[in-house]
Amino acid sequence: MATVTSTIVSTDVVDSTVLRTRLGEERADLVFRQNQHALQEVVAAHSGRVVKTAGDGLLATFDSATDAVRATVAMQQRVSREADALRLRIGLAAGDVSWERGDCSGLPVVTAARLEAHADGGQILATGLVRQLAGDRSAATFRPVGQLTLKGLAEPVESFEVGWAPLADDRGTTARSTVPCPAAITVAPAFAFVGRLAERHELDRVWAAVKAGEPHVALIGAEAGAGKTRLAFEFARRCSAEGATVLLGVCDTELALPYQPWVQVLDHLVRAMPAELTGSLTEELAELSLLLPQLERLVPGLVRTPSADPETERYRLFSAVESVLADAARRWPTVVVLDDLHWAGAQTLAVLRLLARSGSATRLLVIGTFRDTGDEITDPLASCLADLRRTETTVRLRLGGLDGENVERFVASAVGHELDRPLREVAATIAEHSGGNAFYIGELWRHLVAGGVVAEGGDRWTVRTAALGVGVPDSVREVVGDRLTRLSPAARRLVELAAVAGQRVERQVLAIAAAQMGTGEVGDGLDELAEANLLSEVGGVLPTYQFVHAIVRGTVEQAIRPSAKARLHLQVAEALEDVHEADRRPVLAELARHFTAAAALGGPAK
Numbered sequence: 001m002a003t004v005t006s007t008i009v010s011t012d013v014v015d016s017t018v019l020r021t022r023l024g025e026e027r028a029d030l031v032f033r034q035n036q037h038a039l040q041e042v043v044a045a046h047s048g049r050v051v052k053t054a055g056d057g058l059l060a061t062f063d064s065a066t067d068a069v070r071a072t073v074a075m076q077q078r079v080s081r082e083a084d085a086l087r088l089r090i091g092l093a094a095g096d097v098s099w100e101r102g103d104c105s106g107l108p109v110v111t112a113a114r115l116e117a118h119a120d121g122g123q124i125l126a127t128g129l130v131r132q133l134a135g136d137r138s139a140a141t142f143r144p145v146g147q148l149t150l151k152g153l154a155e156p157v158e159s160f161e162v163g164w165a166p167l168a169d170d171r172g173t174t175a176r177s178t179v180p181c182p183a184a185i186t187v188a189p190a191f192a193f194v195g196r197l198a199e200r201h202e203l204d205r206v207w208a209a210v211k212a213g214e215p216h217v218a219l220i221g222a223e224a225g226a227g228k229t230r231l232a233f234e235f236a237r238r239c240s241a242e243g244a245t246v247l248l249g250v251c252d253t254e255l256a257l258p259y260q261p262w263v264q265v266l267d268h269l270v271r272a273m274p275a276e277l278t279g280s281l282t283e284e285l286a287e288l289s290l291l292l293p294q295l296e297r298l299v300p301g302l303v304r305t306p307s308a309d310p311e312t313e314r315y316r317l318f319s320a321v322e323s324v325l326a327d328a329a330r331r332w333p334t335v336v337v338l339d340d341l342h343w344a345g346a347q348t349l350a351v352l353r354l355l356a357r358s359g360s361a362t363r364l365l366v367i368g369t370f371r372d373t374g375d376e377i378t379d380p381l382a383s384c385l386a387d388l389r390r391t392e393t394t395v396r397l398r399l400g401g402l403d404g405e406n407v408e409r410f411v412a413s414a415v416g417h418e419l420d421r422p423l424r425e426v427a428a429t430i431a432e433h434s435g436g437n438a439f440y441i442g443e444l445w446r447h448l449v450a451g452g453v454v455a456e457g458g459d460r461w462t463v464r465t466a467a468l469g470v471g472v473p474d475s476v477r478e479v480v481g482d483r484l485t486r487l488s489p490a491a492r493r494l495v496e497l498a499a500v501a502g503q504r505v506e507r508q509v510l511a512i513a514a515a516q517m518g519t520g521e522v523g524d525g526l527d528e529l530a531e532a533n534l535l536s537e538v539g540g541v542l543p544t545y546q547f548v549h550a551i552v553r554g555t556v557e558q559a560i561r562p563s564a565k566a567r568l569h570l571q572v573a574e575a576l577e578d579v580h581e582a583d584r585r586p587v588l589a590e591l592a593r594h595f596t597a598a599a600a601l602g603g604p605a606k
Contacts, residue, residue, distance in 0.1 A: 002417030003096050004417070007063075007068035008109050009058075009090060009091070009112060010057070010090065010092075010449045011072075011088055013087065016032070023203055031086070035056070036058065037073075039079075042075050042241045045174070046068070047062065047064065048060045048061065049061050050072055051102075051103060066137040069128070069130065069134045070238075072090045072124045073140055074238070075090065075446050078241060087122050088117055089116055089117075091112040091114065091126075093129070094108055094129045095129065099418075100459055108152070110152060111127060115127070115150065115416050118148060124162035124408040125161060126158070127159060128157075130160075133136065137201060140164070143163060144159075152162065176332070178273075179268070180269060180333075183249060184234050186237065193230060194413065196231055199397050199399065200231070202218075203367075206365065207365060210365040213362045216394070218395050219396050220398070223371060225479070226399045227438035244334060245269070245329075246334075247269055248336075248339070249262055249336070249338050250339045259345075259426070262321060263291050268290060270285065270295065273328075281327060282301065284324050287319070287320035322355060327361050329363040334363060336365070336366045337367045337368075338367060341370040342376045345380065346380040353388070373533040376386060401435050401437055403431075407430055410441055414445060422462070422463035426448065433549070434550075435550065439476075439479070440549060452464055463540045463557070476557050480552050481555075482490075491525040495556055496557075496564075497571070498545065499560070500572055501572045502553075506543065506544050507545060510522050510545070512579065517571060526545060534552060567598070569595075573595045
């Protein structure tokens with residue numbers, strides 16, 4: 001039985017029997033099912049886990065008290081918009097809970113249930129510990145309600161009411177977007193979302209400003225696989241659960257059509273708009289028919305008069321895009337996710353510039369993700385990024401690697417219980433080899449499970465063999481291979497030489513070994529590898545480079561033919577001898593490794 005610290009949420013529908021009598025059995029069953037589905041969506045959108053459900057309530061756990069509080073507020077806001085007047089009561093408690101066979105138990109579970117039973121319809125009650133844990137990260141208000149005597153608990157519980165208010169549109173009435181969230185965003189991820197608390201907090205701050213009428217652009221940059229899209233999708237999913245419109249456009253390196261992501265965004269929006277809304281935008285939709293020919297079929301009566309001036313055509317098109325998005329944002333707070341902007345064309349980026357500068361689309365948040373390594377940033381993107389830095393409503397987020405603690409949280413979530421020492425060692429190995437890259441973390445975990453290194457037995461996971469030396473997952477090999485194909489031939493030879501040399505290698509050693517290969521000066525190649533985020537320069541007595549991710553080094557090394565690898569080992573060994581000719585004692589172990597690997601090529605003395 002594993003024990004972990006969690007925040008527990010218990011919900012129930014008030015007067016469900018009365019409601020069932022009023023609605024009738026068939027209608028009531030449908031309403032309760034829809035309510036359960038809505039609450040489960042909110043839990044998932046706030047990184048929680050549903051433990052169990054009843055006909056009119058559920059029990060959920062959260063790693064973060066802040067996420068739990070936000071989820072309960074979103075639950076009340078979601079339920080308050082429904083036409084059948086459900087009234088929800090919620091209890092929150094935090095502390096150590098025990099897990100066994102997918103169920104949890106402990107005092108926090110009991111306390112949350114008792115607080116929920118004590119709450120009135122529309123009320124959220126939380127313990128003092130939940131308030132302390134949420135702290136300043138939560139924008140919610142906590143009103144003291146005193147020491148509550150709860151059934152079955154020996155001591156009174158210090159309790160607080162969590163404040164919340166219905167979401168309102170410009171006319172002061174509650175409104176939920178009629179536009180469904182894009183399917184790509186609603187798909188349940190394979191693994192739990194961990195870390196990124198600072199970035200999530202910043203997005204929450206920006207979203208609060210957007211809902212107050214101040215449009216923003218949030219740009220998330222990082223290397224490939226760092227989790228940019230996952231962060232954007234997690235945030236967008238949560239906004240959708242709160243009632244916002246969420247739209248998605250994806251840039252594609254293979255199909256680089258003009259305005260491609262905006263076409264996807266607008267097509268999804270217009271198809272979901274009721275007729276009375278599209279009817280008020282006939283002039284704008286007529287202009288958009290240039291991008292979306294299907295509009296002439298979807299919205300009868302559209303008439304567009306072409307202009308002979310290309311700049312006039314462009315202006316009218318841009319204005320139409322802005323107007324349609326502004327109209328949607330007036331009706332509902334709106335999030336537009338533009339994924340993979342490093343593949344965006346100049347036209348796509350021009351529309352983004354327009355929206356960032358004009359500010360006419362109030363309650364609109366555009367989230368753009370892009371790879372920020374030097375070899376991925378195109379000239380149009382670099383120009384756009386520089387331009388957007390000058391707008392006060394644009395924020396930049398840069399994702400680094402997940403630290404060891406968050407990798408442990410990832411593994412703990414995957415196994416569903418607290419980690420013992422062997423599993424913590426597995427997490428440390430994953431962290432070391434992945435460099436905190438979210439994609440590599442997930443693929444390494446899958447690889448370890450598929451290889452039988454870790455296995456589920458009963459209600460716990462165990463480590464069966466050592467995690468080191470288990471090889472590289474095929475998925476990682478394919479991704480790294482694709483990155484290598486974009487390197488120049490000289491940089492490709494240099495990264496292979498560095499991979500054979502080890503995780504770290506002195507620049508002078510690389511230079512001498514490369515000269516033996518006939519590669520010449522290594523400066524340009526090292527710059528190219530650094531821009532590609534494959535190698536990074538580190539401090540030391542001598543200029544030294546290291547692989548950003550150990551798993552990348554392993555992938556590159558495994559792809560080298562054995563005979564070629566032996567020659568590279570010999571060249572590295574001889575370069576080490578030259579560099580450390582005055583005192584070779586610090587590198588004796590490395591010399592032994594390289595000369596042993598090159599035994600078939602080296603002289604007898606070696």
